[in-house]
């Protein structure tokens with residue numbers, strides 16, 4: 150697996166974890182836009198989901214990479230609704 154695949158997979162797992170825990174929502178009009186809900190419990194839960202998800206994967210994931218991928222997705226998420234449509 151290439152470095153790029155590794156990064157892409159980390160990103161999707163991070164997004165999946167944040168979406169599943171309810172820490173971020175995706176704009177209904179703009180699937181590329183993620184919105185942070187501001188729920189700290191859900192954010193903590195997302196780290197746990199990401200770690201659990203990757204444990205089921207056969208890849209040798211670095212825990213720090215998983216943590217920083219989740220944090221990165223949170224940083225990328227808008228804080229107050231979709232910046233494009235306000236929804």
Ligand SMILES: [Zn+2]
Pocket residue numbers: 176177178179182231232233234235236
């Ligand atoms: Zn939108």
